[in-house]
Amino acid sequence: MNTERRTLIGLLALLCAAAVTEARIKLVALPERAATVIRLDNPNATLIEEERVLTLQKGLNKVDFSWKGVQIDEDSIRLQMLDHPAEVTLLSVSYPPGEAALVWEINSAGDFAEKVRISYLLRNIDRLITYKAVANKPETLVDLKSYLILRNFSGEDFAKARVLLDYGAAFEQGINHEETKQMLFVNEPNVPIRKVWKFDAALLPWDPEQLNNQNVGIPVSYEIANNQKAGLGEFALWGGKARLFQQDGHGGTIFLGEDNAALVPVGEKMELYIGDSRDIVVTQRKMRDAQVNLRKNNSGQVVLYDTDELITAKIENFKDSPAVLTMVQHIPGQWDMEQCNFKYTKKDAYTLQFEIELPARTEKGPAVKELTMHYHRRNVRSDAPPAPGSPPMPLGRR
Amino acid sequence: MKCLFVSLLVLSVVSGAYGKVDLVTLPARDTVQLTIYNSADMTLARESRALTLKEGENALQFSWENTLIDPTSLEMAPRSDAGGIDIAELVYPPRVKNLGVWNVRSAAGGKVPVEISYLTSGLSWRAFYMGTLTHDEKTMRLQAYVRVTNKSGEDYENAQVRLIVGKVHLLDEIAALARREYPYGRPERGVTVEAMHFDGDAKKEIRRMDRLALAAPAAPTAAFEGPKQIVKEGLSEYFLYTIEGTETIPNGWSKRLLSFDIDAVPVVNLYKFEHERYGASVVRFLSFKNDQEHKLGKTPIPGGTLKVYRAADAQEHLSYTGQSSFKYIPVDEDVELSLGHVSDIVVEPKLMEYRTDNYRFDPRRNISGWDEIQVLEVTAKNTRDIPVKVEIRRNFPTTYWTLQRSGQVEEFEKVDQDTVKFSLLLQPRSERRFQYTLTTYNGVRTEDWTRLSQ
Numbered sequence: 041m042n043t044e045r046r047t048l049i050g051l052l053a054l055l056c057a058a059a060v061t062e063a064r065i066k067l068v069a070l071p072e073r074a075a076t077v078i079r080l081d082n083p084n085a086t087l088i089e090e091e092r093v094l095t096l097q098k099g100l101n102k103v104d105f106s107w108k109g110v111q112i113d114e115d116s117i118r119l120q121m122l123d124h125p126a127e128v129t130l131l132s133v134s135y136p137p138g139e140a141a142l143v144w145e146i147n148s149a150g151d152f153a154e155k156v157r158i159s160y161l162l163r164n165i166d167r168l169i170t171y172k173a174v175a176n177k178p179e180t181l182v183d184l185k186s187y188l189i190l191r192n193f194s195g196e197d198f199a200k201a202r203v204l205l206d207y208g209a210a211f212e213q214g215i216n217h218e219e220t221k222q223m224l225f226v227n228e229p230n231v232p233i234r235k236v237w238k239f240d241a242a243l244l245p246w247d248p249e250q251l252n253n254q255n256v257g258i259p260v261s262y263e264i265a266n267n268q269k270a271g272l273g274e275f276a277l278w279g280g281k282a283r284l285f286q287q288d289g290h291g292g293t294i295f296l297g298e299d300n301a302a303l304v305p306v307g308e309k310m311e312l313y314i315g316d317s318r319d320i321v322v323t324q325r326k327m328r329d330a331q332v333n334l335r336k337n338n339s340g341q342v343v344l345y346d347t348d349e350l351i352t353a354k355i356e357n358f359k360d361s362p363a364v365l366t367m368v369q370h371i372p373g374q375w376d377m378e379q380c381n382f383k384y385t386k387k388d389a390y391t392l393q394f395e396i397e398l399p400a401r402t403e404k405g406p407a408v409k410e411l412t413m414h415y416h417r418r419n420v421r422s423d424a425p426p427a428p429g430s431p432p433m434p435l436g437r438r
Numbered sequence: 439m440k441c442l443f444v445s446l447l448v449l450s451v452v453s454g455a456y457g458k459v460d461l462v463t464l465p466a467r468d469t470v471q472l473t474i475y476n477s478a479d480m481t482l483a484r485e486s487r488a489l490t491l492k493e494g495e496n497a498l499q500f501s502w503e504n505t506l507i508d509p510t511s512l513e514m515a516p517r518s519d520a521g522g523i524d525i526a527e528l529v530y531p532p533r534v535k536n537l538g539v540w541n542v543r544s545a546a547g548g549k550v551p552v553e554i555s556y557l558t559s560g561l562s563w564r565a566f567y568m569g570t571l572t573h574d575e576k577t578m579r580l581q582a583y584v585r586v587t588n589k590s591g592e593d594y595e596n597a598q599v600r601l602i603v604g605k606v607h608l609l610d611e612i613a614a615l616a617r618r619e620y621p622y623g624r625p626e627r628g629v630t631v632e633a634m635h636f637d638g639d640a641k642k643e644i645r646r647m648d649r650l651a652l653a654a655p656a657a658p659t660a661a662f663e664g665p666k667q668i669v670k671e672g673l674s675e676y677f678l679y680t681i682e683g684t685e686t687i688p689n690g691w692s693k694r695l696l697s698f699d700i701d702a703v704p705v706v707n708l709y710k711f712e713h714e715r716y717g718a719s720v721v722r723f724l725s726f727k728n729d730q731e732h733k734l735g736k737t738p739i740p741g742g743t744l745k746v747y748r749a750a751d752a753q754e755h756l757s758y759t760g761q762s763s764f765k766y767i768p769v770d771e772d773v774e775l776s777l778g779h780v781s782d783i784v785v786e787p788k789l790m791e792y793r794t795d796n797y798r799f800d801p802r803r804n805i806s807g808w809d810e811i812q813v814l815e816v817t818a819k820n821t822r823d824i825p826v827k828v829e830i831r832r833n834f835p836t837t838y839w840t841l842q843r844s845g846q847v848e849e850f851e852k853v854d855q856d857t858v859k860f861s862l863l864l865q866p867r868s869e870r871r872f873q874y875t876l877t878t879y880n881g882v883r884t885e886d887w888t889r890l891s892q
Contacts, residue, residue: 090484095716105599127649131742133861141699146555163625163626164624164625165625166625167736168622170510171864172513175674177673178633189622191620191623191624193620193624193625216531216532217532218532218533218620219529219530219531220529220530220620220621221527221529221530222527222528222529222530223527223528224527225527238766241693244690245849247854250775252762252764253741253762253765253776254765255605255741255765255766257605260453260675263672281609282510286673287673288673289671289673292471292473292484292556293483293484294473294600294602294673294676295473295475295480295557295606296605296674296676297607297608298608298609299607299609300606300609313606313607315604315606315607315609315676316605316674316675317675318604318605318675318738318765318766319675319768320736322767325853325854325855326854326855327852327854327855328837328855329837329855330837330838330884330887330888330891331884331888334885339762339800340800340801340806340882348888348892356771358738358768358769358770358771359672359768360672360769362460401769403730403731403768405770406768406770406771408507418488437744
């Protein structure tokens with residue numbers, strides 16, 4: 041066993057002579073640590089609370105709190121009197137030079153065995169959350185498990201502590217220095233999921249034919265709603281690595297993919313990107329881009345014009361199951377749609393979103409839908425910068 | 439089995455001191471299933487073992503030294519028929535490398551079947567193909583193979599092997615996770631990888647394996663029962679290939695397995711000309727479709743390299759035509775396999791006439807608009823003794839254009855705003871000639887084009 045790392049968050053009650061001398065006198069009696077709480081509700085810092093009993097004498101007392109081999113944020117250290125808060129007063133805190141320590145100056149109205157709570161932020165102890173979801177074969181439900189991973193590299197052994205998250209009941213858990221523990225803490229079967237395929241015309245190539253022997257994968261993600269209907273919704277789901285599996289119909293599973301889940305507040309959706317589909321193919325082309333409604337200056341130069349643009353997108357579903365493709369299109373600046381053969385919602389001034397229902401492939405071949413967008417950009421100035429917040433020209437354009 | 443990888447010791451708990459163990463049993467694995475991915479260096483391994491547990495608290499120790507498994511992926515689950523088992527936690531004890539302890543509560547003592555699954559790296563597979571064209575090049579025998587390679591450091595005996603076709607999203611490489619000093623890293627400092635150390639060892643290991651491979655006898659083969667079947671099925675966005683029976687793939691070995699063998703897939707000899715993309719010469723493609731008409735279409739075809747041969751004579755001698763790598767092909771999609779540049783099919787576009795016309799002038803009598811008219815003659819020659827299909831693409835520098843064709847050509851297809859495609863069928867040893875007139879509109883003449891084309 042490594043003895044070097046034995047650390048100590050030690051507490052010395054100092055005998056306090058009325059006549060304070062320069063040298064601090066450290067008392068040998070080390071108060072035993074009583075109840076310890078490891079509070080992990082803040083993802084950025086871990087708060088330790090420990091209770092100890094200080095033997096105080098009437099008058100001025102000096103108590104030395106020191107540590108070794110651990111990293112404590114000095115400014116975070118707090119002292120709270122639990123038995124006689126009105127009679128025991130913390131007068132000052134001083135930091136001796138070159139030491140990982142501080143000295144509390146406490147005034148006590150009587151001789152007390154005072155129970156105090158010391159709290160501080162301790163570094164290198166934290167928790168991670170991971171998720172494991174196993175989808176059923178039709179990909180409508182998942183068995184969702186979440187694990188809490190406690191990692192203690194703080195330098196301190198915690199033989200027994202109450203561990204608190206930001207929700208749920210506290211639990212007793214000991215964890216030693218350099219130890220990692222994985223515990224199951226959410227186990228929710230049959231959580232509904234929605235599978236989403238998404239083609240964003242600003243992110244993906246338009247014409248797969250132009251790519252030499254590369255598939256254009258359509259990103260696939262799952263959505264899990266953090267609400268009661270899904271059997272969840274009691275608390276925010278913390279962010280962490282999520283691994284998705286699927287039942288294979290033969291008693292086993294396959295691995296579908298993994299993603300980092302962001303923190304999901306109650307009522308919001310967790311979106312997990314798991315991989316790309318190569319069985320849905322989008323071929324988008326610009327069939328027309330002409331300037332119309334030209335307005336010229338006295339020199340005959342065009343200063344203002346509209347455009348006449350036609351975009352087609354062929355969507356083929358080679359899958360033997362139906363799918364709903366979310367298609368995102370971007371039109372910068374001021375524009376109006378002359379004709380569009382699919383319904384869309386405007387996500388913002390320049391972004392159109394389509395939900396395109398694709399039936400399954402049949403014996404005759406893939407299910408094919410063709411989107412046509414005939415639109416005009418209005419009042420484009422020959423010399424002007426693009427409208428505020430306009431997206432850059434799509435990448436897919438040759 | 440060379441290395442003892444998830445070695446399981448069932449311990450009775452001795453107040454957290456893992457050194458003082460009371461060894462109960464060391465079970466061997468009963469079955470193992472490997473699901474190998476090809477888009478990432480990753481395999482999902484699932485094995486079943488029968489543990490002997492005692493009533494109450496049990497500690498199961500396992501270690502993964504010298505393997506490439508991701509310790510964070512380890513999971514143990516009692517088989518559905520085993521009740522009363524509660525897996526309380528998984529502990530990675532301090533100051534011990536490559537070791538974990540499962541704390542398990544059991545309602546009763548006795549044998550408990552469990553399943554242990556984990557992700558590992560070091561196993562891989564790829565698809566490759568052999569095509570043999572008939573003499574008339576109308577059909578091709580297509581043989582598809584998969585090659586499974588085991589460099590995982592572990593001998594897998596009698597494993598059920600499954601292969602996954604598809605692109606999976608991973609945040610971390612499994613091999614990197616396997617090399618972590620601590621399974622989940624440590625706070626703040628992030629993940630410490632003992633990279634230098636490991637690389638050295640890994641190289642040594644590989645060298646050692648090579649020697650072993652050379653000296654070892656041939657890999658065991660099953661009694662001849664004909665080639666194994668591969669069962670194919672779709673799951674989510676993936677395709678799952680399950681190889682019939684079980685396979686033994688010792689560490690360092692690979693194995694080639696036949697995926698399918700289709701005798702006469704009808705193919706089209708397609709030749710493409712697109713100056714901007716391929717230059718002045720024609721590129722040859724073999725074209726077919728992954729559908730029933732072409733005796734395929736049951737499953738997608740995973741991407742890989744195809745080597746194409748041609749029957750050279752009646753004695754079934756072969757001539758090597760070329761090779762092409764191709765992408766994943768969904769069912770019902772067209773396949774075009776590029777076999778490279780050729781000189782036996784020639785496409786030559788020639789500018790025969792150039793003029794300008796329809797000048798427009800601004801009030802100061804400067805030129806404000808004009809048309810350019812180009813007449814091109816395209817000659818397409820087939821010097822081969824088989825019929826071929828030729829696709830000619832022309833790209834224009836503007837979107838304001840009109841085109842008229844004449845001669846031996848069908849109507850062109852407008853591909854997009856500035857590209858057209860001509861398709862020709864050329865008989866053996868024949869030549870076709872056609873003309874097109876391209877008019878491009880410049881300056882204010884684009885306004886006339888817009889008016890006319892609306």
